[in-house]
Structures are given as structure tokens and as C-alpha cells.
Amino acid sequence: MSATLTEPDAAPRTPTTRPPRPPKGSSAGARKKKPLPWAPWALLGPSIALLIVMVVYPTIVMFITSFTNLEIKNKMLGTAPDFVGFDNYLEIFTDSQFPQVLARSLGLMVVLTVLIVVFGMLIGLTLTKLSKAWRLAVSIALLFAWAMPPLAATVVWGWMFDTDYGVVNWALNTITGTQDWRGHGWLENPWSFMMVLVIIVTWQSIPFAAITFYAGLGQVPDEVIEASSLDGASAWQRFRLIILPYMRNVITAVLVLETIWNLRIFTQVYSLQQQGGLASETNVLPTYLFRQGIGEFGTTAAIGVFMMILLMSISYFNVRNSLKDEEEL
Amino acid sequence: MSISPGMQLAEEPGSVAADTRAATTIRDGGRLGRRAGRRKGLFGRIGLNAWALVIIVCSIFPVYWMVNMSFTPSNQIISRNPSLLPLDFTFKNYVTAWTREAAPGQTDFPHALGSSIIVAVAVVVVGAVFAFLASIALSRFAFRGRVFFIVAVLVVQMVPGEAMMFTIYNMIDDWRLMNTLLGLFIVHLAAVVPFTIWTLRGFVKGVPEELEEAAMIDGCTKAQAFWKVTFPLMAPALVSTGIFAFIQSWNEFLMALLLLKGYNLTLPPWLNSFQSATEATNWGAVMAGSTLITLPVVIFFLFVQRRMVGGLVAGAVKG
Numbered sequence: 077m078s079a080t081l082t083e084p085d086a087a088p089r090t091p092t093t094r095p096p097r098p099p100k101g102s103s104a105g106a107r108k109k110k111p112l113p114w115a116p117w118a119l120l121g122p123s124i125a126l127l128i129v130m131v132v133y134p135t136i137v138m139f140i141t142s143f144t145n146l147e148i149k150n151k152m153l154g155t156a157p158d159f160v161g162f163d164n165y166l167e168i169f170t171d172s173q174f175p176q177v178l179a180r181s182l183g184l185m186v187v188l189t190v191l192i193v194v195f196g197m198l199i200g201l202t203l204t205k206l207s208k209a210w211r212l213a214v215s216i217a218l219l220f221a222w223a224m225p226p227l228a229a230t231v232v233w234g235w236m237f238d239t240d241y242g243v244v245n246w247a248l249n250t251i252t253g254t255q256d257w258r259g260h261g262w263l264e265n266p267w268s269f270m271m272v273l274v275i276i277v278t279w280q281s282i283p284f285a286a287i288t289f290y291a292g293l294g295q296v297p298d299e300v301i302e303a304s305s306l307d308g309a310s311a312w313q314r315f316r317l318i319i320l321p322y323m324r325n326v327i328t329a330v331l332v333l334e335t336i337w338n339l340r341i342f343t344q345v346y347s348l349q350q351q352g353g354l355a356s357e358t359n360v361l362p363t364y365l366f367r368q369g370i371g372e373f374g375t376t377a378a379i380g381v382f383m384m385i386l387l388m389s390i391s392y393f394n395v396r397n398s399l400k401d402e403e404e405l
Numbered sequence: 406m407s408i409s410p411g412m413q414l415a416e417e418p419g420s421v422a423a424d425t426r427a428a429t430t431i432r433d434g435g436r437l438g439r440r441a442g443r444r445k446g447l448f449g450r451i452g453l454n455a456w457a458l459v460i461i462v463c464s465i466f467p468v469y470w471m472v473n474m475s476f477t478p479s480n481q482i483i484s485r486n487p488s489l490l491p492l493d494f495t496f497k498n499y500v501t502a503w504t505r506e507a508a509p510g511q512t513d514f515p516h517a518l519g520s521s522i523i524v525a526v527a528v529v530v531v532g533a534v535f536a537f538l539a540s541i542a543l544s545r546f547a548f549r550g551r552v553f554f555i556v557a558v559l560v561v562q563m564v565p566g567e568a569m570m571f572t573i574y575n576m577i578d579d580w581r582l583m584n585t586l587l588g589l590f591i592v593h594l595a596a597v598v599p600f601t602i603w604t605l606r607g608f609v610k611g612v613p614e615e616l617e618e619a620a621m622i623d624g625c626t627k628a629q630a631f632w633k634v635t636f637p638l639m640a641p642a643l644v645s646t647g648i649f650a651f652i653q654s655w656n657e658f659l660m661a662l663l664l665l666k667g668y669n670l671t672l673p674p675w676l677n678s679f680q681s682a683t684e685a686t687n688w689g690a691v692m693a694g695s696t697l698i699t700l701p702v703v704i705f706f707l708f709v710q711r712r713m714v715g716g717l718v719a720g721a722v723k724g
Contacts, residue, residue, distance in 0.1 A: 241483045
């Protein structure tokens, strides 16, 4: 330890660089070789039991179920289902709906993620340029959009886009000075349904991205920005060549998280469908699965396994990112 | 579960004051612009503020509209010219939302409120205990399998609960917990615990062990030292992770919709039913219900917002 105590003085450092990690591991290793080998396991016990029962076990059960023809009647009669191999998977991929739902989910995910990251970055940059009072006002406003429960938000937005009395139709009529938008049903057409959905989800997700990017922008050293502008770099060049490289990790983290969340949206889609969307034309993966209902557990398990593999393979990047942050686990 | 892992808490290993650090980071974002701002002309400044105003209006408007409509009498809500302020101010919508059952044979608001609070508070308390114990094990003990467990927690946190909705439905059914708050509680608990462990672990690690050692030299046992020294320093972290768990359980819709019926609904499925049943006749009441559900979350959010992004970013910029 004594060697490391002098470390911080050895070289001046900026707040963004960390000193080399003190060789704490060696002393920790010695210190941690203590009795009570059972103690950590006793402390972890409740969590391990919970996660095994509620996450690991159902995952395995779902995986097995996806290869059987388990149905509700098996449960009621207490009979065992048969193994059917890959039949369920074949069925969902040849089913007329599923591939379409998958494509819609992926398309929606791409659109949402791009919009959220682009606008998030734009607003994050805006925050850095604003005066203190304006910055506070914008942050609080963003916070409201962020804090609103997704279901309540969707109900309110759905009402704003209401066919007869929605404020959007009223505003469009007032702006255009016509009655063209009177009785315009936004949710009836699948494409305009998706547009409304994109507005709702983006509205609610931008604050997280914007505030995260803003915090990340604070880590870009002033000196480098200043030097580059003295060298004649334009605003766009400064952004592309200086800020982006510094922000790479933050952007990757937000991209991965948004990709996952945008594939998992259920509440907004379901609630909007309740308010007038045609479910069969607007389903995404989670709502499609939900609307399969209780009955054919084999098929729904196969859809679940597919969703899980898809999402977990994207999550791999998130797990890796999080672990990278932990130099010493 | 549909619980968003995005609510990352500030988690800065190696620092006691993790939350103040996060707050500084956010404030520091201002450094970038200040210099650039000085060079900007008056025109640029007006344009910038106008753009900021657009952001503010877009973010706030739906919330404002919800509150506005919740105080507007129903006959004016369905007028062709909506008013920007509730001129005929009324509480009637709130009375309707509070007293009327969501749909025939389903719960009313106070009952759903009670159910939501019971589930959320239980999730917060039990989740905090589970995660706190686990985080001590992970940050204060060296044992075989520790790294494996840490990685496992991260992986489990990413498991999409909604993919398993029917498997979990079957499980809860087999345990005879269908349509009980206990069933929903277990599902929510499993959804928040991995995230809470991961976050708390960072905080426990941030409290220097030397503090505990000093207390032990002064005659405390290891457990006492932990309880009297580290625990008080952890309190703020426990409060904010608790608030996050509360919000997540409060907002959770899918599993509540699948597992609960009739009189046992929590607030999100209550709002869903109430909206479907009343929207044609009484939008004001639906808006009042939405406002009531939103209120606690907004208040809690204001408490913890500073800690929200620190963790994610503090890690990401380090590498």
C-alpha cells in the first residue's frame, strides 16, 4: 500500500484519467482469506434461490416446452404432452403472421433507435450550449416525459390523436384553416398507427438518451475542443472528429440498450391497439405473443425461445460493456 | 420482465460519494458549451433558446394536456374547440375516477391503489434485503464462484421476462397463486433483484473497507462494524434503488394484466380496463385516473433523477 500512496502525486492528472489501479488485489487476497467460507453463500442464498426459481427454471421449462405439443387440455386432464421435435418452430416460421410480425418489430426497432439516438444527441448538445436557467428548464421538461408511466402516457397520447375530439385534429384544422382533419382516424391505418406509436415511444425515450449524452459530453476535455477550433475545425468537424470518438462508449451503451428496449415494447403497442388499432396489422413480438393467449403452450414457448435468443444475443454487447467497466470484479 | 434496466443508478466504484460524483458529471456537461456560447451572436442565442423552447413544449405538452383535461367538465372535453385552460374548473372527473369501478365486476381505484402499493412496497423491502445481503457477499468476501455469480447477475438482468410470459403463467398457476398479489409480487421481485444487486454492489465497494477495519480496531465485531459504519453510508443508495424498484413495480403492466383479474387488479390494468369501459363517455375521468397514477412516479423521479445516468456514463467513459 505504501508504494501506491505516492501514486497520485507522481503525475498531474485531469479528472477524466484515473490513476493506475493500486495493487489492492494482493492485500485483498491476503485479507480475504478468512474463515467463514459459508458466509457469502448464506448471504447470496435468498437471491440465488429466487433467480433460479423465477428465471433459470422457467427458461429451461420454456425451452423444453417448445419441443412439445403441450396444450391447455394437457394441464386440465393431467396428461403428458408428446415431443414433436422442431414442429413448433417450423409452424411459427411458416405461419403467415409470425414472419411479418418479426419484420415489423425489427423495422420499428431500427426507426425508433435511430430517432432516439439522433434526437438524444441533438438535445444533449443543445443542453451544453444553453445558459443555466434554460438548461434547468429543459431538464425538468425532459424529466416529465421520462417519468410518465408508459401506460398513462399512451392513454394520453391516444386521446390527443382521438378521431373526434383529439387536440391534434383540432390543431391541424386550425393551422390549415380547413375542416380536412375533422374525424381523421389516426389509429385505423396501420402506417399512421405506427407513426403515432413512434411518436409516443420516441417522446418518452429521448430524455434518457439526451441526459446520458449530456453527461457524456461533460467528459470531453475542453482543451481538445479549443485546440481544434483554433486549428480551424468547423462545428461539424469538431463533432465528428473529436466529440464522437470521445463519446463512442456512451453511444454504444445507449444504442445497445435502446435496441433491446425497442424490441421489447409491449405496453404502448397494446394500449394503442385497445384505443382503435387493428391488432393483426400492428402487432409486434411481445403483443403477438400475448395475443396468442393461454392454450397452445408449445407454440408460444417456441416464440418465446426465439425472442429470448434474439434479445440475449443483443444483450451480449451490454453485458460485455458492463463487465469492461469493472476493472476489478 | 418489462422492467427497464435503463434506470441505471450512479455507481462509481472507489468513491464514497458516488451520487455527488454523478451529479457533478451531469453539471460538467455545461463546460463544453460555455466557451462556444460566448462567441455566438445575439441571433444564434435567440435561435438556440427558441429551439430549447420547442423541446420544452414538446416534452411537457402531453402531461399538461392530461392535467388540463382532468379538470375540464366532460361536456367541454367533447367540444370542437378544446380550451387550453380548464375554465370551468371541476373535480368531478377525479370523483368519478376514484369511485367508479373500472368495468362491471372489476375493482375501483382505491382498491387498485391498495394492491399496487402492497405489491410495490413488498418488492422494495424484500428486494432491498435480498440485494443488500448479496451485495455484501460480492464486495466483502472472496470466494470461488464470485465472478461467475456477478456475470450471472448481469446476464439474468437481461433475460426478457415477456418472452416467458406463459411459462411463468403456468408456474404461478401450478403454485395456486393465480390472481393473487403474492404471485405478482414474486414476479416483480425477480425482475428487480438482479438490477438492485448490481447497483448496490457498486456502492458497497465504494465504501472503503479501511473504515470498517478502523471500527474493528476500536472493538467492533465485523458485523457491528458493517452495521454501524458501512450501512449508514449506504442508506442513500438503498433509498434510491428502492425508489427505482417501486417505480418499476408500479408501472409494470404485462404480467399484472396476465396474472390478475376482477377485484385484484393493480393500477396499470385498472387504467386499461377503466379506459376501455369509459373512454366513449367520460374522457375527463380517464385523464384524472392517469394523472393520479402519474403523480407518485413524478414525485419519486424528482428525488432520484440526479443518480439516474451517472452509472452508465461513468463506466462508459472510463474505458
